[in-house]
Amino acid sequence: MADEDGSECERNQPRDVWFLAGTFGSHATRACTVPSGRPIAFPVVNFFGDGSDCAAFMSSAQGTVLLDGKAVEPETYxxxxxxxxxxxxxxxxxxxxxxxxxxxxxxxQLPSLELGAHALKVRGRSDDFSTGVDYALTVEASSK
Structure with a gap:
């Protein structure tokens, strides 16, 4: 989450999904190479605490996601x-x-993306907490 440029993008990735990180309440611009065939998952805005904390957080949670200029609807948890x-x-x-x-x-949660370059813009907010990440994603053929 503290990765400002995407240089840590490959760190500790599982084999079945590719996770993209949010931020601690700031804006980041990251470049990331993703292997082909991997679905991608990421937070728009998220929180953990007790049930009442989550209820308060979610009462004003909102966000937008654009993948290659097209809107993607986030799922609510x-x-x-x-x-x-x-x-x-x-x-x-x-x-x-x-x-x-x-x-x-x-x-x-996105299905695996086609090979090549993709632009992902993520914006989230809950009350006075806001986060934003601009990803330049490059999907390359997997070596495995």
Whole structure:
């Protein structure tokens, strides 16, 4: 999430989906190469806490996503139970450990994209918290 330019885009990616990061409430411009055949998932705006925190956050959550200039509708997640596995020094939790909490937000899940260049613009807001990321995505043939 602190990656300003996309140089950390490949870090810790699972084999079955490609995750793109949001921000901590700022704007970032990132370039990222994605292997072909991978669906892509990313937050528009999201939060975790207890159920009432999520309800308050989601009461004003809104966002827009443009992929190659075309609108993509985010999915709403209200109060899902999530398990967080955090390492020491984690920028989100600040501590190491495993805990279960409520997660909420607006997310997008895209099927794998065609080979080549794609522009992705993500904007999200809830009350006075806002986030934005402009991604220059390049989908390349997978080496596997």
């Amino acid at each position: 209200q109060d899902n139970s999530v398990t967080v596995h955090s390492t020491q020094g984690n920028a989100v939790t600040g501590e190491e450990g495993r805990f279960t909490t409520a997660g909420c937000g607006l997310w997008v």
